[in-house]
Amino acid sequence: MLVPDPKVLRTLLTRYAETRFAHAQNPTPEAQRALDDVTYTLCVTTSTSGIEAALAAADAILAETCCTHAADAASTSNPARDPAGEPVGDPVRDMSQAHLAA
Secondary structure (H helix, E strand, O other), X not given: OOOOOHHHHHHHHHHHHHHHHHHHHOOOHHHHHHHHHHHHHHHHHHOOOOHXXXXXXXXXXXXXXXXXXXXXXXXXXXXXXXXXXOEXXXXXXXXXXXXXXX
């Protein structure tokens, strides 16, 4: 399954919320068409058949993407530590640095 870009999902979710609010404030045929359009786009983007499922899928994708990025950032910004709390070196990087120094 293709996973949509999180930026695209955020944009669509924002557009959906704005369009839904605009339609609630002024339920014109144009507002209904705009809401139908963004609803359809969200469903296609998330491979779902209804807006409730599309919103849930978008939330799940964004949560997974956010958690993945947070875990990646944590692993690069917080080096591994031994039981005494001392940083544990990266053997490959340490070997590369020793080789360059030689």
